[in-house]
Amino acid sequence: MVAASDAVGGAALAAARVWLVGGGKMGGALLAGWLGRGLAPAQVTVIDPSPGVVPAGVRTVPDPAALAAEPAPDVLVLAVKPQMMDAVLPAYRRLGGGPTVVLSVAAGRVIAGFEAAFGPGTPVVRSIPNTPAAVHRGMTVACANPHVTPAGRTTCDALLGAVGDIAWVEDEALIDAVTAVSGSGPAYVFLLTECLARAGVQAGLPADLADRLARSTVTGAAALMDQAAEDPATLRANVTSPNGTTAAALDVLMTEDEGEGEGKGKGEGLAALMARAVAAAARRSRDLAG
Numbered sequence: 001m002v003a004a005s006d007a008v009g010g011a012a013l014a015a016a017r018v019w020l021v022g023g024g025k026m027g028g029a030l031l032a033g034w035l036g037r038g039l040a041p042a043q044v045t046v047i048d049p050s051p052g053v054v055p056a057g058v059r060t061v062p063d064p065a066a067l068a069a070e071p072a073p074d075v076l077v078l079a080v081k082p083q084m085m086d087a088v089l090p091a092y093r094r095l096g097g098g099p100t101v102v103l104s105v106a107a108g109r110v111i112a113g114f115e116a117a118f119g120p121g122t123p124v125v126r127s128i129p130n131t132p133a134a135v136h137r138g139m140t141v142a143c144a145n146p147h148v149t150p151a152g153r154t155t156c157d158a159l160l161g162a163v164g165d166i167a168w169v170e171d172e173a174l175i176d177a178v179t180a181v182s183g184s185g186p187a188y189v190f191l192l193t194e195c196l197a198r199a200g201v202q203a204g205l206p207a208d209l210a211d212r213l214a215r216s217t218v219t220g221a222a223a224l225m226d227q228a229a230e231d232p233a234t235l236r237a238n239v240t241s242p243n244g245t246t247a248a249a250l251d252v253l254m255t256e257d258e259g260e261g262e263g264k265g266k267g268e269g270l271a272a273l274m275a276r277a278v279a280a281a282a283r284r285s286r287d288l289a290g
């Protein structure tokens with residue numbers, strides 16, 4: 001499904017009453033995006049015993065007991081650690097079975113678990129955003145259960161789309177691989193940057209210059225990939241002169257065999273290493289199902 005149109009999404013976002021459970025890194029990034037896209041601060045309540053910096057006008061309460069007498073929100077966003085979810089959910093049980101959409105961003109936690117915790121008929125959306133949401137460059141994938149109405153889906157689409165791109169999938173099983181690619185993916189890119197800087201130091205550069213070069217190269221290459229019509233493989237080929245310096249480096253990174261000698265890897269190129277890393281993350285996502 002494609003994202004809601006800007007006008008429809010903007011109206012849905014502006015009208016939403018949201019309770020955000022967990023105002024940490026991911027919850028805080030989402031909140032910043034919502035406010036930046038027109039959700040009034042008074043529409044949001046953050047429930048967190050120790051939230052980070054909360055934007056002016058957003059109400060914060062340490063636990064949901066303070067909200068016992070209040071009408072149910074349109075959307076209950078769950079942004080606590082997956083391991084805490086079972087302890088957190090019972091306090092919100094009264095919101096189940098009605099129009100409130102339970103919108104989780106937690107890794108691993110499956111829709112069936114939320115249905116069991118909130119009761120029959122509860123609309124549930126399971127999603128995985130990522131931290132570039134903090135700069136409106138997030139990538140979120142979401143999956144809804146059959147109790148989510150078109151209006152509920154539009155509201156969730158607007159909330160998640162406020163912080164970047166969004167895709168919906170029908171098959172919940174895909175979410176584990178999504179988590180491994182786009183949810184955790186920013187960490188892989190940051191690690192690449194760290195490794196590139198460290199390798200620059202090993203090649204003789206001063207540390208501050210190596211850091212600057214690595215960071216600027218990664219952000220510059222990302223910006224080029226964002227704007228260029230070519231696919232990543234073509235952009236890579238554009239850097240690679242025949243028998244030149246890049247070819248020498250790629251011979252190391254793209255060698256998948258047990259070759260020996262200069263220019264040969266230690267049996268595992270980047271593609272195989274990345275495949276193993278993504279498989280490990282997807283496996284961990286499945287393990288967190290609870």
Ligand SMILES: NC(=O)C1=CN([C@@H]2O[C@H](COP(=O)(O)OP(=O)(O)OC[C@H]3O[C@@H](n4cnc5c(N)ncnc54)[C@H](OP(=O)(O)O)[C@@H]3O)[C@@H](O)[C@H]2O)C=CC1
Pocket residue numbers: 021022023024025026027047048049050051052079080081082084088105106107128129130131183184
């Ligand atoms: N970080 C990421 O890149 C991504 C994270 N996610 C998911 O987002 C969720 C949150 O992760 P993240 O933001 O990184 O973690 P954080 O630890 O930064 O945020 C969780 C927040 O929840 C608070 N909290 C603890 N107990 C409760 C409670 N009973 N009620 C309400 N709030 C509580 C924590 O407080 P305290 O610190 O005091 O414990 C913290 O502020 C996870 O489920 C994760 O899987 C999904 C995609 C990407």
Ligand SMILES: O=C(O)[C@@H]1CCC=N1
Pocket residue numbers: 107179183184
């Ligand atoms: O590491 C994690 O479990 C969370 C989910 C995806 C990114 N961070």
